[in-house]
Amino acid sequence: MASEIRVFNTMQQAKVPLQPVTPGKVGIYVCGPTVYSFVHIGNARTFTSFDTVVRYLRYRGFEVRYVRNYTDVDDKIIKAAKETGEDAIALAARFVREFEADAKQLRLLPPDVSPKVSETIPEIVGIIEKLIARGAAYQSGADVYFEVRKYEGYLKLSKRNLDDLIAGAGERELVGEQKRDPLDFALWKGAKPGEPSWPSPWGAGRPGWHIECSAMSAKYLGETFDLHGGGLDLIFPHHENEIAQSEAASGKTLCNCWMHGGFLDLEGAKMSKSLGNVVRLRDALERVDAEGLRYFFLSTHYRQQLAFSDKSLADAEARMEYFYETLKKVDERITGKDPSTPLGAGFGDGPLHGDPNRFLVEFDEQVSDDFNFPGGLGVLSGLFAELNLLTDKPPVKDKPMVGRTLVALREVARKLAGALGLFELPPTEWLLHRRDRQVIAKGLDRKKIDEMVAARDAARAAKNYPESDRLRAEAKTMGVELMDSPAGTTWKIAA
Numbered sequence: 458m459a460s461e462i463r464v465f466n467t468m469q470q471a472k473v474p475l476q477p478v479t480p481g482k483v484g485i486y487v488c489g490p491t492v493y494s495f496v497h498i499g500n501a502r503t504f505t506s507f508d509t510v511v512r513y514l515r516y517r518g519f520e521v522r523y524v525r526n527y528t529d530v531d532d533k534i535i536k537a538a539k540e541t542g543e544d545a546i547a548l549a550a551r552f553v554r555e556f557e558a559d560a561k562q563l564r565l566l567p568p569d570v571s572p573k574v575s576e577t578i579p580e581i582v583g584i585i586e587k588l589i590a591r592g593a594a595y596q597s598g599a600d601v602y603f604e605v606r607k608y609e610g611y612l613k614l615s616k617r618n619l620d621d622l623i624a625g626a627g628e629r630e631l632v633g634e635q636k637r638d639p640l641d642f643a644l645w646k647g648a649k650p651g652e653p654s655w656p657s658p659w660g661a662g663r664p665g666w667h668i669e670c671s672a673m674s675a676k677y678l679g680e681t682f683d684l685h686g687g688g689l690d691l692i693f694p695h696h697e698n699e700i701a702q703s704e705a706a707s708g709k710t711l712c713n714c715w716m717h718g719g720f721l722d723l724e725g726a727k728m729s730k731s732l733g734n735v736v737r738l739r740d741a742l743e744r745v746d747a748e749g750l751r752y753f754f755l756s757t758h759y760r761q762q763l764a765f766s767d768k769s770l771a772d773a774e775a776r777m778e779y780f781y782e783t784l785k786k787v788d789e790r791i792t793g794k795d796p797s798t799p800l801g802a803g804f805g806d807g808p809l810h811g812d813p814n815r816f817l818v819e820f821d822e823q824v825s826d827d828f829n830f831p832g833g834l835g836v837l838s839g840l841f842a843e844l845n846l847l848t849d850k851p852p853v854k855d856k857p858m859v860g861r862t863l864v865a866l867r868e869v870a871r872k873l874a875g876a877l878g879l880f881e882l883p884p885t886e887w888l889l890h891r892r893d894r895q896v897i898a899k900g901l902d903r904k905k906i907d908e909m910v911a912a913r914d915a916a917r918a919a920k921n922y923p924e925s926d927r928l929r930a931e932a933k934t935m936g937v938e939l940m941d942s943p944a945g946t947t948w949k950i951a952a
């Protein structure tokens with residue numbers, strides 16, 4: 458019996474059982490990027506968390522519909538376009554393409570639907586009309602505002618107090634806005650020269666920021682759905698406003714469970730574009746392997762703060778190297794390519810060493826508890842320790858008998874890796890990529906290494922062992938370890 462999945466719901470400030478609206482199916486909406494510049498690794502962490510939530514739910518057999526939007530109409534985009542002299546819609550389209558290239562490199566799953574504001578205008582207008590008809594919104598000049606006093610549940614997610622907020626909000630009111638209450642927020646903004654606009658019953662204009670998510674989630678997931686995700690900074694005002702708009706329009710609960718990811722810190726401050734202390738995802742991916750970065754993200758619980766540093770990235774990649782080295786060794790043993798322990802009689806038919814499926818059970822116990830991926834990685838570590846134990850050299854007497862266990866544990870590793878989005882490359886390929894990155898990072902001369910490998914092969918073929926040993930020693934002074942293999946000399950970066 459698989460463990461019940463429990464999720465921390467920001468609305469209740471408690472873990473609640475995941476009970477999908479339609480049994481066996483999960484609808485999840487994640488607020489996506491505002492596409493006015495390159496995605497930074499703080500956002501990448503949030504998207505990786507929800508990517509792994511989706512992977513785990515699918516691993517558990519749920520049919521998941523994953524929606525993540527693009528905010529391609531927004532004040533920040535218009536501002537950026539004015540600075541570059543580009544058309545705002547064209548600038549947004551360019552950064553959608555850049556985001557997709559980065560997401561692919563990080564191997565994020567493509568969502569089932571990635572709607573854009575610019576393609577959802579009729580639905581947005583439809584909701585605003587409904588809100589006006591229900592008395593929850595009002596037109597003021599060319600703008601339309603949501604009237605927060607008319608919606609009783611306002612601030613139920615963020616647990617803030619309306620009067621406190623209004624007392625603090627007075628000065629923030631923008632010139633030209635005619636609102637009944639300072640906290641009323643724009644659903645529709647009348648067109649200004651040089652800005653993208655669409656026709657509407659209130660004249661040409663464009664949507665406010667929050668209404669898009671209400672329109673898109675209803676369009677693709679229905680008026681009530683299962684999980685809504687985003688970064689912690691979206692709770693107020695964005696998610697609060699989404700709830701107000703959607704629930705005032707439909708009279709139904711927008712979402713049954715609100716999930717929020719923690720911040721990524723850089724040198725003690727939250728990484729954000731507005732603070733200017735950002736590391737772009739693509740810059741990080743030049744320094745660290747994509748799975749190393751994913752491992753780093755998943756090694757801290759998604760709701761906790763995570764501190765980013767070069768050392769933490771290096772540690773994560775070194776850990777990935779250990780996993781891949783182990784998988785390589787196991788695969789060689791299973792396929793009989795490991796010459797020190799040939800696939801011999803009895804390899805595949807010994808008794809199982811323990812129950813390999815215990816790792817699957819332990820993994821579920823961990824991860825079903827509010828997507829505790831660090832706990833899941835801990836189980837993975839236990840599994841890899843076991844794999845190393847079974848493949849240790851020199852082979853001991855009963856080692857030819859471990860084959861069945863190795864094959865079974867390798868399959869368990871494959872399943873857990875799939876649930877976490879790790880080990881997607883063949884081990885040899887990943888290890889070669891890692892070595893190439895290290896050669897560059899350490900400033901080594903690749904050509905020189907290749908020459909030494911060739912010279913050593915020649916020396917060994919000529920049975921010139923003193924020269925072969927000399928080359929090995931010389932390589933070592935460069936930080937390179939030469940190794941013997943049936944296929945000739947191989948090498949790696951010395952530990």
Ligand SMILES: [Zn+2]
Nearest residue numbers: 488489670695
């Ligand atoms: Zn949103």
